[in-house]
Amino acid sequence: MPRQTIELSSRTGRKDIGTLIVASVFICLGLITLYDVTTYSDTDSVVFPTFVAYALIFCSVLVIIASWLRPSQSNGFGSGDWWRRLLLVATMLVACLIMPVSGFLPATAIAFAGGLFAARHEGWDTRSAVVFAASGIAIMAGFYALFRFALGVPLP
Amino acid sequence: MDFEHLANALTLTNLALALFGVVAGTVIGSIPGLSATMAVAVLVPITFAMTPASALILLGAIYTGAIYGGAYSAILLNTPGTPSAIGTTFDGYPMAKRGDGDLAVAIACYASVFGGMIGALALLLLAPPLSSVALAFGPVEYLWLSIFGLSLIASLSTGNVLKGLAGGAFGLLLSCVGVAEISADIRLTFGSPTMIGGIEVVGALIGLYCIPVLIDLVATPERHLKVDKGGRAVRFREGAIIAWRSRFNLLRSSIIGTLIGILPGAGGSVAGLVAYSEAKRTARPDQKFGEGEPDGIMATEAANNATVGGGFIPTLVLGIPGTPPDAVILGALLVQGVRTGPTLFEGGGSIVYTFIFGLFIATILMLPTGLLIGRYAYKTIVTIPKTILVPSVGFMTIIGTFAIRNSISDVIIMIVLGTVGWVLSRFGFAASPIVLGLILGPIAEQGFVQAWIIGEATGNLAGMFFGRPISLAIIAFTILSLLYPVIQGRRARKLLDMQAGSNAKTDD
Numbered sequence: 001m002p003r004q005t006i007e008l009s010s011r012t013g014r015k016d017i018g019t020l021i022v023a024s025v026f027i028c029l030g031l032i033t034l035y036d037v038t039t040y041s042d043t044d045s046v047v048f049p050t051f052v053a054y055a056l057i058f059c060s061v062l063v064i065i066a067s068w069l070r071p072s073q074s075n076g077f078g079s080g081d082w083w084r085r086l087l088l089v090a091t092m093l094v095a096c097l098i099m100p101v102s103g104f105l106p107a108t109a110i111a112f113a114g115g116l117f118a119a120r121h122e123g124w125d126t127r128s129a130v131v132f133a134a135s136g137i138a139i140m141a142g143f144y145a146l147f148r149f150a151l152g153v154p155l156p
Numbered sequence: 157m158d159f160e161h162l163a164n165a166l167t168l169t170n171l172a173l174a175l176f177g178v179v180a181g182t183v184i185g186s187i188p189g190l191s192a193t194m195a196v197a198v199l200v201p202i203t204f205a206m207t208p209a210s211a212l213i214l215l216g217a218i219y220t221g222a223i224y225g226g227a228y229s230a231i232l233l234n235t236p237g238t239p240s241a242i243g244t245t246f247d248g249y250p251m252a253k254r255g256d257g258d259l260a261v262a263i264a265c266y267a268s269v270f271g272g273m274i275g276a277l278a279l280l281l282l283a284p285p286l287s288s289v290a291l292a293f294g295p296v297e298y299l300w301l302s303i304f305g306l307s308l309i310a311s312l313s314t315g316n317v318l319k320g321l322a323g324g325a326f327g328l329l330l331s332c333v334g335v336a337e338i339s340a341d342i343r344l345t346f347g348s349p350t351m352i353g354g355i356e357v358v359g360a361l362i363g364l365y366c367i368p369v370l371i372d373l374v375a376t377p378e379r380h381l382k383v384d385k386g387g388r389a390v391r392f393r394e395g396a397i398i399a400w401r402s403r404f405n406l407l408r409s410s411i412i413g414t415l416i417g418i419l420p421g422a423g424g425s426v427a428g429l430v431a432y433s434e435a436k437r438t439a440r441p442d443q444k445f446g447e448g449e450p451d452g453i454m455a456t457e458a459a460n461n462a463t464v465g466g467g468f469i470p471t472l473v474l475g476i477p478g479t480p481p482d483a484v485i486l487g488a489l490l491v492q493g494v495r496t497g498p499t500l501f502e503g504g505g506s507i508v509y510t511f512i513f514g515l516f517i518a519t520i521l522m523l524p525t526g527l528l529i530g531r532y533a534y535k536t537i538v539t540i541p542k543t544i545l546v547p548s549v550g551f552m553t554i555i556g557t558f559a560i561r562n563s564i565s566d567v568i569i570m571i572v573l574g575t576v577g578w579v580l581s582r583f584g585f586a587a588s589p590i591v592l593g594l595i596l597g598p599i600a601e602q603g604f605v606q607a608w609i610i611g612e613a614t615g616n617l618a619g620m621f622f623g624r625p626i627s628l629a630i631i632a633f634t635i636l637s638l639l640y641p642v643i644q645g646r647r648a649r650k651l652l653d654m655q656a657g658s659n660a661k662t663d664d
Contacts, residue, residue: 018583019319026322033329033344042339047608048601049332049343056325063318072316075583080375088374089367089575092550096568104558108551115370115547121377122543132544139548143555151198153559 016071023060030057084118104155165513173214174518181221188235188556192222193480208492213514227264232537235366240424243432243456250448261530262395264457271458272519274410275465280512283469299603300630302596307634308433309589320589327593350565359557359570364587367574413459417466424460431459
């Protein structure tokens with residue numbers, strides 16, 4: 001079998017599902033926008049989002065066609081621990097959600113601890129736990145003082 | 157203008173103020189979320205007790221330092237410290253990852269100083285005539301300027317232009333979220349109070365650039381930056397040689413920065429991206445922009461620092477602030493009792509010229525202080541363990557984003573947008589077109605709606621959009637910028653074909 005045919009069959013064999021999903025989500029966003037603009041009272045605020053929604057839908061359709069015809073095999077989430085990624089993002093979000101109730105420092109301490117656990121690949125012992133916890137407290141206290149007292153940011 | 161003004165600027169107090177301003181601005185600018193506007197705004201109260209010239213020198217120095225400071229986190233953390241440093245991440249972070257972060261920091265400093273000097277020179281020599289450029293820009297010119305900016309997506313999209321265009325449209329859509337500026341309609345919030353304030357650009361920048369890096373950093377045990385075993389110092393000399401070789405790029409980018417700085421509302425982010433795009437467009441075939449090309453850093457940094465001087469032109473001559481920090485400085489000037497306008501250069505000339513010389517001094521001082529601070533910033537980031545770096549940067553993104561508008565909603569949007577940006581980047585949708593859409597969206601919308609209203613009122617809609625000379629010039633540039641990569645690609649293919657043909661003949 002000629003080499004070109006083998007390359008073509010391997011390319012068309014596996015679709016770039018991620019790209020197709022992202023582009024489809026973009027199309028949905030465009031359609032939602034076209035629905036949303038019907039609720040605006042002033043035509044001045046309708047024109048631009050409408051134009052942008054059509055542009056987004058048009059470009060996304062082109063992306064789907066291009067990706068279908070020539071899927072990229074290099075796309076994907078790659079290797080790495082998913083629980084670490086999720087822990088990092090989840091603790092940051094949790095910190096934001098509880099911040100109005102708990103205050104800034106306790107909330108961000110959760111995000112900081114989540115980040116510490118997510119980033120530590122070498123394992124934990126008492127010494128490293130103490131060192132990193134102390135460093136964390138010092139860094140958070142330093143930045144809190146800078147923003148709260150020197151820059152006058154009203155941190156919750 | 158004479159040497160008396162230079163002597164006034166060179167007093168010990170003014171020199172100390174310039175030095176303090178540069179150092180404070182650089183440090184504040186290097187923290188993600190703290191923009192140049194914030195650096196100037198926070199330190200404005202200090203200036204109220206000073207003489208107007210000293211106050212201006214301090215504020216100018218803070219502004220200059222903050223714009224440069226944004227480069228550190230852009231290079232070492234892939235997080236633009238200020239929006240002006242977006243373009244610096246494209247090549248700065250790849251350079252840092254491959255072990256050339258020290259060189260990138262040095263190059264950024266040289267380029268910033270060069271750009272700052274050109275901007276200040278324009279302010280000194282050309283302020284009154286150049287300010288008329290700002291007055292010639294109406295809504296439709298801003299519309300076309302933003303469309304020209306959007307045409308840069310073609311060159312900022314690494315690998316896939318279609319995905320870049322889709323990303324740009326997504327960014328434009330994001331810019332519509334919240335209360336519409338012109339009519340106050342609430343758009344695309346779907347009843348969520350979190351979204352009602354819209355998407356704050358700096359928070360979005362932090363999310364789109366920094367969160368994906370953090371997500372990638374925690375996933376694997378690999379080091380965050382490559383470390384040189386020799387423990388070399390920051391490569392000042394090597395950086396200077398590279399900067400000298402690219403002096404044309406530096407000059408072009410500085411001129412672009414000065415001119416865009418003059419236009420109210422455009423700012424350092426647009427200037428940096430336009431200069432980056434121009435540098436990429438005119439690159440040699442061996443230069444790989446986006447993969448750690450020093451010319452990319454130089455273009456952005458020279459342009460964004462040139463906007464400092466450029467932005468002061470309409471601020472001082474017309475009383476129209478060229479950039480957001482200029483607006484804060486304008487307010488501080490009014491508190492001081494200084495009335496800006498054409499007469500300032502005549503009646504209050506001594507203050508203005510002392511300030512301009514002060515700006516030169518601050519820019520020159522940025523060279524040693526910038527290199528020195530850059531050296532320590534680089535060494536700190538390189539040697540700090542990833543275990544503590546990730547949560548510290550995560551904490552800084554939260555506190556920095558919160559500080560912009562004192563809003564937890566902005567922080568939530570930053571994290572969600574960053575996670576979405578990470579997913580998108582995994583499938584070839586780069587962050588830069590999204591950011592470009594987000595920045596240019598409001599400028600384009602406002603320009604379009606205002607031009608439409610004026611066109612309808614005057615009964616000459618077509619003339620409004622296509623009949624003004626500056627608009628036509630920008631349209632021509634836009635078409636040229638879109639077609640140039642195609643022409644260049646064809647030329648390169650022809651060259652390759654010719655080379656292949658001559659090689660085949662030689663083989664025969």
